[in-house]
Amino acid sequence: MRARALASAALVAMGATTLVALPAAAADGDALHDLIISEYIEGSSSNKAIEIYNGTTDAIDLGGYTLALYSNGATSATYHNTLSGTIAAGQTQVYYNSSATQAIKDVAGSVSLSSVNFNGDDAVVLYYGDLATGTVVDSIGQVGLQVVWTGGTAGDATGSTRDRTLVRDAAVCSGDADPTDVYDLAGWTGYATDTFGYLGSHTTTCAAGAYTPAGSGDGGDTGGGTDEPSVTKISAIQGSGETSPLTGQIVTIEGVVVGDYQGDGGDYQLSGFHVQSLDADADGDPATSEGVFVYDYSDPVALGDLVSVRGKVTEYKGVTEIGSVTDVTVMSSGNTVTPATVTLPLTSADELERYESMLVTFPQALSVTELYNQARYGEVLLSSGGRLDQPTAVVAPGPDAIALQAANDLNQITLDDATNAQNPWPLVYGVDGQNVTSSTSLRGGDTVTGLVGVLDYYQSGGGYRVRAVGDLSDSGLVPGGVIPLFESTNPRPAEPEDVGGSIQVAGFNVLNYFLTVDDGKHDVCGAAQTMECRGADSAQEQSKQRAKLLQALSALDADVIGLAELENTPGVDTAGDLASGLNDLLGTDVWAPVETGVIGTDAIRVGMIYRTDKVALAGDFTLMDSSVDARFVDDRNRPSLAQSFTDLSTGGDFTVVANHLKSKGSCPAADSPEAGTADDDSGDGAGCWNATRTAAAEALVDWIDSGAAGNGDPDVIMVGDFNSYAKEDPIQVLVDAGYVQLGDGDYSYVYSGQWGSLDYGFASPSMAAQVTGSSEYHINSDENPVLSYNEEYLSADEIAALYAPDMYRTSDHDPVLVGLQLTPDVHSCQVRYVTHSAWFNPRMGGGFNAQVVLTNTGTEPIDGWDLTWSWSGAEQITQAWRVDVTQDGADVTASSLSYDSLIKPGRQETFGFLGTQVDGVTAPGAFLLNGGYCDMA
Numbered sequence: 001m002r003a004r005a006l007a008s009a010a011l012v013a014m015g016a017t018t019l020v021a022l023p024a025a026a027a028d029g030d031a032l033h034d035l036i037i038s039e040y041i042e043g044s045s046s047n048k049a050i051e052i053y054n055g056t057t058d059a060i061d062l063g064g065y066t067l068a069l070y071s072n073g074a075t076s077a078t079y080h081n082t083l084s085g086t087i088a089a090g091q092t093q094v095y096y097n098s099s100a101t102q103a104i105k106d107v108a109g110s111v112s113l114s115s116v117n118f119n120g121d122d123a124v125v126l127y128y129g130d131l132a133t134g135t136v137v138d139s140i141g142q143v144g145l146q147v148v149w150t151g152g153t154a155g156d157a158t159g160s161t162r163d164r165t166l167v168r169d170a171a172v173c174s175g176d177a178d179p180t181d182v183y184d185l186a187g188w189t190g191y192a193t194d195t196f197g198y199l200g201s202h203t204t205t206c207a208a209g210a211y212t213p214a215g216s217g218d219g220g221d222t223g224g225g226t227d228e229p230s231v232t233k234i235s236a237i238q239g240s241g242e243t244s245p246l247t248g249q250i251v252t253i254e255g256v257v258v259g260d261y262q263g264d265g266g267d268y269q270l271s272g273f274h275v276q277s278l279d280a281d282a283d284g285d286p287a288t289s290e291g292v293f294v295y296d297y298s299d300p301v302a303l304g305d306l307v308s309v310r311g312k313v314t315e316y317k318g319v320t321e322i323g324s325v326t327d328v329t330v331m332s333s334g335n336t337v338t339p340a341t342v343t344l345p346l347t348s349a350d351e352l353e354r355y356e357s358m359l360v361t362f363p364q365a366l367s368v369t370e371l372y373n374q375a376r377y378g379e380v381l382l383s384s385g386g387r388l389d390q391p392t393a394v395v396a397p398g399p400d401a402i403a404l405q406a407a408n409d410l411n412q413i414t415l416d417d418a419t420n421a422q423n424p425w426p427l428v429y430g431v432d433g434q435n436v437t438s439s440t441s442l443r444g445g446d447t448v449t450g451l452v453g454v455l456d457y458y459q460s461g462g463g464y465r466v467r468a469v470g471d472l473s474d475s476g477l478v479p480g481g482v483i484p485l486f487e488s489t490n491p492r493p494a495e496p497e498d499v500g501g502s503i504q505v506a507g508f509n510v511l512n513y514f515l516t517v518d519d520g521k522h523d524v525c526g527a528a529q530t531m532e533c534r535g536a537d538s539a540q541e542q543s544k545q546r547a548k549l550l551q552a553l554s555a556l557d558a559d560v561i562g563l564a565e566l567e568n569t570p571g572v573d574t575a576g577d578l579a580s581g582l583n584d585l586l587g588t589d590v591w592a593p594v595e596t597g598v599i600g601t602d603a604i605r606v607g608m609i610y611r612t613d614k615v616a617l618a619g620d621f622t623l624m625d626s627s628v629d630a631r632f633v634d635d636r637n638r639p640s641l642a643q644s645f646t647d648l649s650t651g652g653d654f655t656v657v658a659n660h661l662k663s664k665g666s667c668p669a670a671d672s673p674e675a676g677t678a679d680d681d682s683g684d685g686a687g688c689w690n691a692t693r694t695a696a697a698e699a700l701v702d703w704i705d706s707g708a709a710g711n712g713d714p715d716v717i718m719v720g721d722f723n724s725y726a727k728e729d730p731i732q733v734l735v736d737a738g739y740v741q742l743g744d745g746d747y748s749y750v751y752s753g754q755w756g757s758l759d760y761g762f763a764s765p766s767m768a769a770q771v772t773g774s775s776e777y778h779i780n781s782d783e784n785p786v787l788s789y790n791e792e793y794l795s796a797d798e799i800a801a802l803y804a805p806d807m808y809r810t811s812d813h814d815p816v817l818v819g820l821q822l823t824p825d826v827h828s829c830q831v832r833y834v835t836h837s838a839w840f841n842p843r844m845g846g847g848f849n850a851q852v853v854l855t856n857t858g859t860e861p862i863d864g865w866d867l868t869w870s871w872s873g874a875e876q877i878t879q880a881w882r883v884d885v886t887q888d889g890a891d892v893t894a895s896s897l898s899y900d901s902l903i904k905p906g907r908q909e910t911f912g913f914l915g916t917q918v919d920g921v922t923a924p925g926a927f928l929l930n931g932g933y934c935d936m937a
Helices: 234-238 352-357 399-409 540-556 574-586 690-705 729-736 798-804
Strands: 036-040 049-053 063-072 079-082 092-096 125-127 135-140 163-167 188-191 250-261 272-276 293-294 304-318 319-332 361-369 381-383 411-414 448-458 465-466 503-513 561-565 589-595 604-611 615-617 622-624 638-647 651-660 716-721 748-753 755-758 759-763 771-776 816-820 830-842 844-856 866-870 875-882 884-888 891-895 908-917
Touching: 036 125, 036 135, 063 503, 234 250, 234 293, 234 319, 250 293, 250 319, 250 448, 293 448, 293 589, 352 448, 361 411, 411 448, 503 540, 503 651, 503 716, 503 759, 540 574, 561 574, 561 638, 561 651, 561 716, 574 589, 574 604, 604 615, 604 638, 604 651, 604 875, 622 690, 651 690, 690 716, 690 729, 716 816, 759 816
Parallel strands: 293 319, 411 465, 503 561, 651 716
Antiparallel strands: 036 049, 036 163, 049 092, 063 079, 063 125, 125 135, 163 188, 250 272, 250 304, 272 293, 304 319, 361 381, 361 448, 381 411, 448 465, 503 816, 561 604, 589 604, 615 638, 622 638, 638 651, 716 759, 748 755, 771 816, 830 844, 844 908, 866 891, 875 908, 884 891
């Protein structure tokens, strides 16, 4: 059996554990058998020194020792020196910084060393032997952690590793041989900065024992002579609780390597391997795990090796481990174990403790319920029975939602890769065992059946996880595979569902579409141009974001689109930019924005774009904000935008209201007026600001009912991000008011692995019968966030593999699409427009002669009127008769003359005009009489 150093330089790179280093205090029979560090000086400037004491009965050859410095939390030595000379029994040896004060240098026999260059947050380690194979004799501080330690006994100052002299207590009989545990200054006495009077001698109450170099004994084996140490069962180490009953003890274990995460080439992965008992060695107790993690990456092992490991039992961030390893012996290869069967949902939160570090299998189909952490941490969240519902999407806030949340918590497991490193590449866990690219990434709802891997625990990363790469199934020794085979059970939609109708309306949260690049330095966005910009961090990101968004908007194939999270900065027309981009992409000139300018005070706003060949504006837009109704708090909710349209195919009017209510996060601050109000998170599942959103919903209902939304047409579609799940109060306000919730109602958003809709279409009572269909277009929430335009944390190769200028992962919200078949409105007027002649002369230009016949088709007389229309070309009226005409660009208003202002029911009024034209004459598409549409004859 090959003995190895208690803590070699490779081992100390493991980092901190939760153990605390305590000195060995003198008792009857205690004796010093090796060197200890007896004094430590970290004074002003370069006044630094280390004193070593020989309390044995023998002179010690220092040539067998190494002093090493680990600076700034390093896990490999910054400086190290091989010592020389001899230290007599009962004597000390002082080592100092070359620039130390003369008072230190004057100590008899003192020597300058480069490793005596520490600060108060560094670690110093004394080895017997060299860094590669040596044994730790004593240490100060904690390797891998940059900490100033305080405590101990106060002499004339409190103990500290910074700006103090520390003298080892007389009762300390051995050094701290584990430089990776949490350090403790117990056993040291502190003195003021630049105290040098204790150097050169040391007092001890320990007996002088025979010199026994560290690592030369049997390391605590039971029995005498050369007997092999007894083997401790892994199940006995794990015990039936969360922590080991053998913590701190030196043990020898035997088992099969079921997870190899030692890493190579400087990539230490988890810096160790998982070992599991042979099936024959299992204790049969279902409460005790048969697996344990071995923290050692310097002794190569392979999957399937039967190994013997000797080391200390520790608890590190919730995981039982074997650390401070002194021996690893491969006894045989090609061994197998039977994976433990685990199923979801779990019966309790601590059920997985019994499988810690074991090879496990989940025989059931597990669904992808979250991809948010895959690119950052290599994690995929899985659940059984399909994806997890957001509780308040399916049950009311309160006891039912709390109960469902508890059930969800027991019905998920994290699938992890082979490392705890951030931003791993390549990304494992794509479709069909492939690595992740823009075309092979998993989607929410994809499934894996028969998952096999090692059950690990990561306290700071969310708890239990299955590592399905680097486990025994990769070797072919047990069923499984190198990469789990996910089935694409939720393929990408190539186009939205057919919602029917002559007009389609969509709502889309486009996730911070800004034309002003967020450079991280200048807060120039928002209504007052004092807010931080959002969205793209570079021109390249902005170009990529725009390309994906235009593809998504085009694929929606809607006629009116309500937008949320547009930049809200003066002079920046994000809606106009998207309309222009769609025209360029489609080779048309039909898309136009509803021109609102800045809305509200936030950095983002809502907006609309529409197809001018399918609908026409029916009056001016109107806004819902705090000035309209105080219940609608517009410094939390974004003001809502209402615009009425006329369907050019049926003549029916309708109104679209775009919304974006207050989010659930950024809860009221403790010192804010809202603290302690109904806007706090009550714990019922609805999150924060529920009262604000509910009041806004009530204000919206009353506003629309009053006829103040758009032109007052009662046929209303509300779209947008309501930041409320289906069973929460704001949505129930709308439903109770008679608004019909549209869409499949399943999901448009995922948060913490739970799915529900925040984005909706709602139809007013009169509009509901005219809805032909509705659907969420699942192009975003199912997709991996790393497929977006964002280049943060990504290399050029990763960007090339992950980005595609397609519609997938344009945003984190799915758009909602609604089909409408509008009932023609009964209008009180009819217009017959006739172009009698048109001409063009190369020298004189073009002209035309047209006539309008206006008929009162209603039951009431029209007394005074304005008839308005818009040209689609460059027509310009130069002369009119029987009417007053004003023209502003393409917009024309014909006003009645005082003596011809009355049109009785069934009667007509005719007028005409001459004009110029450049590229032909086209009849106007729609006429409005006193703001209301007329039928076309």
